[in-house]
Amino acid sequence: xxxxxxxxxxxxIGSHMAKQLANNGYRVTILDNLSTGHKQLAxxxxxxxxxxxxxxxxxxxFSNNTFSGVMHFAASSLVGESMVEPAKYYRNNVANTLNxxxxxxxxxxxxFIFSSTAATFGExxxxxxxxxxxxxxxxxxGASKLMVExxxxxxxxxxxxxxVCLRYFNACGADPAGELGECHEPETHLIPLVLQxxxxxxxxxxxxxxxxxxxxxxxxRDYIHVEDLCSxxxxxxxxxxxxxIQGAQAYNLGNGLGFSVQQIIDAAIKVVAEQxxxxxxxxxxxxxxxxxxxxxxxxxxxxELGWQPKFDSIDTIIRHAWQWELKQASPRNR
Ligand SMILES: NC(=O)c1ccc[n+]([C@@H]2O[C@H](COP(=O)([O-])OP(=O)(O)OC[C@H]3O[C@@H](n4cnc5c(N)ncnc54)[C@H](O)[C@@H]3O)[C@@H](O)[C@H]2O)c1
Ligand SMILES: O=c1ccn([C@@H]2O[C@H](COP(=O)(O)OP(=O)(O)O[C@H]3O[C@H](CO)[C@@H](O)[C@H](O)[C@H]3O)[C@@H](O)[C@H]2O)c(=O)[nH]1
Numbered sequence: 001x002x003x004x005x006x007x008x009x010x011x012x013i014g015s016h017m018a019k020q021l022a023n024n025g026y027r028v029t030i031l032d033n034l035s036t037g038h039k040q041l042a043x044x045x046x047x048x049x050x051x052x053x054x055x056x057x058x059x060x061x062f063s064n065n066t067f068s069g070v071m072h073f074a075a076s077s078l079v080g081e082s083m084v085e086p087a088k089y090y091r092n093n094v095a096n097t098l099n100x101x102x103x104x105x106x107x108x109x110x111x112f113i114f115s116s117t118a119a120t121f122g123e124x125x126x127x128x129x130x131x132x133x134x135x136x137x138x139x140x141x142g143a144s145k146l147m148v149e150x151x152x153x154x155x156x157x158x159x160x161x162x163x164v165c166l167r168y169f170n171a172c173g174a175d176p177a178g179e180l181g182e183c184h185e186p187e188t189h190l191i192p193l194v195l196q197x198x199x200x201x202x203x204x205x206x207x208x209x210x211x212x213x214x215x216x217x218x219x220x221r222d223y224i225h226v227e228d229l230c231s232x233x234x235x236x237x238x239x240x241x242x243x244x245i246q247g248a249q250a251y252n253l254g255n256g257l258g259f260s261v262q263q264i265i266d267a268a269i270k271v272v273a274e275q276x277x278x279x280x281x282x283x284x285x286x287x288x289x290x291x292x293x294x295x296x297x298x299x300x301x302x303x304e305l306g307w308q309p310k311f312d313s314i315d316t317i318i319r320h321a322w323q324w325e326l327k328q329a330s331p332r333n334r
Contacts, residue, residue: 002241003027005067007052007100008074009045010037012182013115013171013226017071018044019180020230021237029065031058032074041180052096055103062107069111069237070104072097075145078188079119079289082141093144098151105159111240112152112163113233116250118222118294120146120167128222128256128297139289149250156248164236164245166229169254169296173225173317174324181324182226191223191321194265198272198279198322199329205279207261209286218261220293222254225311225320229253235305251305254296255312264314271318275326 004021008014009030014037018028021044028045031052039047050057052074075093076082082089097114104112119142120135137143148165155161172191174181182192196202210217232253239245259267265281272279301307311317 001025001027002068003029003065004237005061005065005070006030006045007070007072008032008037010034010039010042010047011073012041012184013168013229014071014073015041015044015180016175016226017073017230017233018042019175020227020234024234029061029067031061036184038183041183043179052092052100055099058099058103062103062109067109068241069113070100070109071113071233071237072100073115075115077141079139079141080188082139082144083289086140089140089144093141094147094151097148101151101155101161105155105161110160110162111237112161113236113240114148114152114163114165116145116149116165116167117142118167118169118252118254118296120149123291124294127293128295129252130297131250131252131300149248152248162240162246163248164240165248165250166232166236167250167252168229169222169224169252169294171226171229172223172321173227173311174320176227176320178323178327181321181328183328190221190261190264191268191318192325194268194279195272195318195322195325196329198268198277199325201329203280204282205265206282206284207265208284208290210283211286212292214260214292216260216262219290220258220260220295222257222295223259223264223314223317224254224296224309225317228309228311231310232301232305232307235307239305251301252296252298253301253307254298255309256296256298257312258293258295259314264318267314268318268322271315271322
């Protein structure tokens with residue numbers, strides 16, 4: 001059985017990844033410092049609680065296990081916070097990743113998958129955004145992820161470390177079986193916030209600006225189900241393990257479909273109404289640093305990895321997230 005190390009596997013996307021890998025016959029070890037993750041999400045692997053900054057812990061982990069590959073989800077990932085606390089972002093996302101890569105190189109572990117982001121592109125020059133689009137991040141979060149992308153290129157040529165950077169657009173949805181889902185504190189993502197407004201955990205959803213150059217004036221994003229993100233990781237892993245992928249590669253991951261903030265709210269209103277729930281919408285100022293439109297061109301992932309998103313219906317995405325939200329809002333979990 002091949003053993004995979006998931007860094008950040010107690011978080012939103014990493015926990016879904018652990019479940020998919022475990023269900024596909026891999027042995028999973030999770031390293032997580034539980035800074036934004038949750039022990040109860042790390043159900044599908046052996047959890048080691050610890051920090052990436054702890055080189056001794058990493059050395060022991062790699063000495064006592066034989067990892068076929070490493071998936072790295074751990075990061076600080078709040079765009080706004082990164083503007084006022086850039087040091088935290090460069091330390092956690094860049095310096096700590098370097099720690100990890102150096103231990104991998106020392107132990108001859110060659111296969112690495114990295115969670116990158118659409119935020120590495122900055123203000124789009126054109127959409128949909130393919131891999132040829134210039135990368136000019138406009139915040140330290142995006143810059144920190146781009147630095148790792150760059151480091152991975154050099155580590156591939158100098159040390160033979162093979163890697164895949166997967167640049168997610170807007171991760172959303174939840175485990176279709178209802179066991180796992182998003183629980184960030186603070187939550188900043190649109191879909192969970194809209195659903196919290198419906199469940200009563202939040203008073204209302206605020207629309208950040210209606211004066212963008214889009215059809216209805218609200219921002220357009222490419223919402224990609226967490227299960228589909230994980231299936232792309234699974235395919236990338238297979239290709240790394242079989243050495244079909246070598247060097248440092250990068251793929252954009254999205255559905256290629258744009259939904260406006262208003263369209264998301266409308267879709268959510270329909271889903272929650274089936275169970276008699278409603279939600280209140282309020283107007284708010286634009287949030288600094290939000291581009292009007294971010295949509296992915298994921299052709300490369302489709303042709304080279306054989307990836308095909310399964311949950312591209314926004315209704316299905318919202319239904320899965322709503323099932324999870326109802327569980328979070330139930331009195332037993334409060
Ligand atoms: N959620 C999105 O829409 C989105 C979009 C693009 C990219 N990403 C990237 O995907 C990855 C996962 O995102 P998520 O939403 O699941 O985040 P998350 O915060 O839910 O998960 C990150 C996990 O990493 C852990 N962690 C952080 N720093 C650590 C450290 N130094 N040592 C050990 N563990 C540490 C946290 O405790 C948490 O469990 C991140 O790298 C993020 O930047 C997310
Ligand atoms: O209460 C809210 C929250 C969000 N929005 C809007 O909803 C859209 C989506 O926002 P959000 O869910 O915060 O996602 P993004 O800001 O698009 O960023 C996500 O997607 C990026 C890639 O596209 C990743 O890099 C980031 O990590 C991830 O947070 C944006 O237009 C926001 O202005 C609102 O109107 N009201």
